[in-house]
Amino acid sequence: MLSYTLRRLAFAVPTVLVISLIVFLMLDMAPGDPTASLPLTIPLEVREQIRISLGLGEPVLVRYFKWLQMTLVTEPLHVLAGLTGWDIAPDGPRILSWQTRSPVGDIIVQRVPQTLWVVGLGYLFGILIAVPIGVISAYRQYSWFDQVGTFVSMVGFSVPTFFTGVVFILVFSVWLGWLPSMYDTTHVVRDWSSFVFQVKQIAMPVAVLALFNASQISRFMRASMLDNLNQDYVRTARAKGLGEQTVVLLHVLRNSMIPVVTVIAIGIPTVFTGAIITEQIFRVNGLGDALIRAIYVSDWPMVQTITFIFAILIVLFNLIADVLYGILDPRIRYD
């Protein structure tokens, strides 16, 4: 198992490096320049000075390594220092957002909690809904429960979140007036009534994401259960005289969870990226919102950093999925 994990890790590190180079180069070569949005009255020499001070004059490779070192070492250490109060923050330049002139690490730290709460809860609820629905749908294949489940998840999966989001706002905020349509990030939970408000304002974005995720995961769960329900070992379990609960919820579910857990793990980073849209609709100023704003104003350092974080998350969760696969499936673990 350890050598299996190490082997996977050995693949992950070069992958991250290659991605970092691509992220850097792509955005480096992209058109658009922060000085382009400066007023035209500024003379060319001054414009050039601004460019140099922003680091745009140096050779590509130098800028890449500088950027990599700042992204992977300097910024994380500063962030860690800020969170823990330890004195580990290194000296030297930091990656500055061209838009706000403050370090990207600091901005991201402010943005992550909103994203984690909204997106994380959306995913968590999605899983909690999807697993039982998938199990029951498969066990009672073609029953009315299964039919309804299939229909709802088809709809939930094929209707984009920006549509369900708007429909939700229309129904629950505009018509019924039950829930706020905008997410107030500055809201602090102090007592019961402020907690209730927090629940109310987070309900819609979480519901939209949960619905979308549950649609997808419940389909996987159902398919995986169906695959396993017809296996010979299920007949053996029944022949041993085990009850249906043990047969389905222990023998079948344990096997069916192997691919589903993998899919769930791989899906976590794509949920982050996919949530960009939901964050826009409900005005949640999370990571996705930060990325969109940075793109609007050609704030390359910000775009690069967030894109790179997403890439690292994808590689990381692929690694986690592989390791989970090994943990869940003894045939791989003992390879």
Place this chain on the structure above:
Amino acid sequence: MPGNGQAVLRVQDLKTVFATRAGDIHAVNSVSFSLQPGELLGVVGESGSGKSVTMMSLIGLLPMPPAQVRAGEGHFGGNDLLKLGRKDLQALRGRDIGFVFQDPMTSLNPVFTVGFQIMEPLRKHMGMDKARARQRAAELLQLVGIPDAERRLKDFPHQFSGGMRQRVMIAIALACDPKVLIADEPTTALDVTIQAQILELVKELRQKLGMAIIWITHDLGVIAGIADRVMVMYGGQVVEYGPVREIFANPAHPYTRALMTTVPSVRGARAEKLNVIEGQPPMLSQHPTACPFRARCPQAFGRCSRENPARYTVAQGHDTACFWDHETGGERHV
């Protein structure tokens, strides 16, 4: 014919139908047989003749739907298996009736240790605690000839060879000392030497433990080696039933006779080519109203396509479902 009062299992007129979208499949039609304590009943017949479905019907292991047990009785230890509730049947499975299936590679759950899987019925049916069940599981592994049993309990199925896995399956089936062991083609998926080893093991266990065994197979050679009694099935019906010596010495049904000639003989002159039974297996789309074998039968005559033959006694404990009398070579006058 069945009817012996002390039989462990007595099946009467079992009828199982699969109601599929394409129509009904009459897989088992009026099957009757009995199993005496300690005896080994060999069940032969070509693929699709209803051997597995017969046994699965008795123990409620068929997928329902599409399967429907439409008629019959299955007397076992004072109960009718076909009328027992789900819970009662569950309590009986694995405790009083053990199962071994054809494919040992897929019959064990890949994600649980072999020890866990042997301990499951012990804990469920015998109420053993973990330690006691583990001890018994190790004994069972040893019993079925797996060396280093104690340690191997912690291994997963994929760490065993096919033959070893079938031994594990046998250990599971025998865990609670069942009165009946049903083995559905337990050696078909194994190569010949392993097959012989498993046969030896079963013979030996039978002597030690004394349970009755139903052994389903395609292989008449295997039947000749281990069975006390033989049941030949064709088209979902029992076409011949009797003691093994009697059947081999005096096969009455044309299908049984044809089966015997398909067995390549080891001794004696080599046949020009392997004999095969010409023709297609019967359609099972309705309840039989004529002999299912008539289209392939060399002896068939008018009555065979008008009437489905009942089982006629041809000797002590030996019966056949055929209008043709193998002794006279003519029509049976019944």
